[in-house]
Amino acid sequence: MTHAEIDIAAELVRDLLRDQHPDLAHRPLRFGARGWDNQLWRLGDDLAVRLPWATQSADALLRKEHAWLPSLAPHLPLPVPVPQRLGEPSERFPRPWIVTTWVPGEPADLAPATRAAEAADTLAAFLTVMHRPAPTGAPAGRDRGGPLADHAERFAKQLASATELGLIPDPDAVRAVWEDAVAAPDWAGPALWLHGDLHPANVLTADGTFCGVIDFGDLCAGDPACDLAAPWILLPEGAAERFYGAYQPTPDAATLRRARGWAVLRALSGILIGEAGVHGRPGGKPTWGPPAHAALGSLTVTAHR
Numbered sequence: 686m687t688h689a690e691i692d693i694a695a696e697l698v699r700d701l702l703r704d705q706h707p708d709l710a711h712r713p714l715r716f717g718a719r720g721w722d723n724q725l726w727r728l729g730d731d732l733a734v735r736l737p738w739a740t741q742s743a744d745a746l747l748r749k750e751h752a753w754l755p756s757l758a759p760h761l762p763l764p765v766p767v768p769q770r771l772g773e774p775s776e777r778f779p780r781p782w783i784v785t786t787w788v789p790g791e792p793a794d795l796a797p798a799t800r801a802a803e804a805a806d807t808l809a810a811f812l813t814v815m816h817r818p819a820p821t822g823a824p825a826g827r828d829r830g831g832p833l834a835d836h837a838e839r840f841a842k843q844l845a846s847a848t849e850l851g852l853i854p855d856p857d858a859v860r861a862v863w864e865d866a867v868a869a870p871d872w873a874g875p876a877l878w879l880h881g882d883l884h885p886a887n888v889l890t891a892d893g894t895f896c897g898v899i900d901f902g903d904l905c906a907g908d909p910a911c912d913l914a915a916p917w918i919l920l921p922e923g924a925a926e927r928f929y930g931a932y933q934p935t936p937d938a939a940t941l942r943r944a945r946g947w948a949v950l951r952a953l954s955g956i957l958i959g960e961a962g963v964h965g966r967p968g969g970k971p972t973w974g975p976p977a978h979a980a981l982g983s984l985t986v987t988a989h990r
Contacts, residue, residue: 697778698726698734705772709784720886722746722902727787733766736782742827746902747783749824754901757878763811764788764897788897790889793919794972797885800893801924807895808888808919809931812912818875819906829881830907833946834867843953852956852978858985859949866946869939872908881905883915884951885976895919910940914947917980918955925983945984952981 695714702710709728717725717733722743726734737743751768758767766785774780798804828836840863848856880887881903889897913936916928929936936944959974961967 693724693736693738695726698736701736701772701775701778701782702728702734704775704777706770706784709770720900728784731787732769733785733787734782735766735785736778737780743902744780747781749904750785750901751783753824753904757815757904760817761811761814761898763807763895765901766899788889788899790891790896792886793888793890793895794885794970794976796890797976798890798894798920801921802927803894804890805916805920805924805927806931808916809928809933811895811898812880812909812915813931813933815880816877816909816912819878823876823878823906824904826879826881826903826905826907826911829903830876830879830905830911832871832908833869833910833943836950837867840950840953843950843957847953847956847960850957850960852960853981855985859953859981862945862949862984866942866944866949869942869946872910872940872943876906877909879903879905879907879909879912881911883912883919884955885919885973886970888915888919908940908943909936910943911947913940913944914951917945917948917984918951918976922979922983948980948984952977952984956981 695716699710699714709732712729712732715727717727719738722737722740723735724738728734735747737747751771754765754768758765766788768783768785770784772782772784844853844856844859847853853859880898880901882900887898887900888895889899913932916925920928929941955973955977958968958970959972959977961969962971962973963969
């Protein structure tokens with residue numbers, strides 16, 4: 686992760702608003718959160734400002750959200766951060782930034798879903814609507830939504846790293862899930878809209894179930910199996926089957942196999958990010974470890990189902 690050299694403070698955000706969107710500059714402003722790509726600042730009760738801070742790719746991701754998400758959002762059954770304004774690069778801040786609606790809730794890595802049936806049905810309803818054919822010109826994923834085999838090197842490196850750290854009790858079982866997923870037939874249907882990044886920090890909860898989905902920077906068109914990995918990471922143990930029963934159209938066997946492969950990738954990443962967080966290393970998030978370990982434990986008994 687390459688951090689931006691410019692320091693983002695409340696005064697800077699306020700000045701940017703005065704320069705480009707002065708009608709919003711009077712609103713109360715307070716820091717919200719730091720993500721992989723952007724910082725989030727609350728703007729009053731119903732808006733938020735997102736500014737790139739950590740990765741060079743963040744600029745294009747914000748512009749993509751601004752271009753595509755407003756037309757998708759009205760159809761989705763959960764609240765999402767709808768872009769309202771675009772801020773252009775300037776001498777004060779040399780990168781684009783956006784103002785979006787604010788989505789209330791707690792990230793699922795901090796407040797996991799506990800009402801299994803309700804959460805499974807809510808997530809299935811969201812992805813049933815999300816996964817519709819994307820139009821010509823829809824963005825391709827950076828590394829999401831394509832053939833699972835393209836990630837073989839990443840899988841091998843992550844499994845080796847996690848195993849060397851003593852974090853994987855049965856690497857052969859993990860490898861069996863992956864090999865079964867890679868052997869499944871590729872997606873033969875139309876490219877569908879995907880969120881592309883449904884990890885626990887990007888799904889919000891309230892009262893034990895899901896109440897919002899955020900960070901559409903990886904929005905893309907492709908194989909729905911990428912998103913259909915989400916129930917393994919987000920839902921309480923045993924709830925994935927209910928999700929797959931509620932999601933429409935019912936996924937075929939090959940799609941379910943590929944989804945388990947995507948879930949293994951996400952679980953391995955979560956385990957390594959969680960371990961880094963436990964030891965205070967940059968980029969680490971200790972709250973990512975528990976759901977990733979739970980997911981991998983569940984996945985290793987499903988390789989031949």
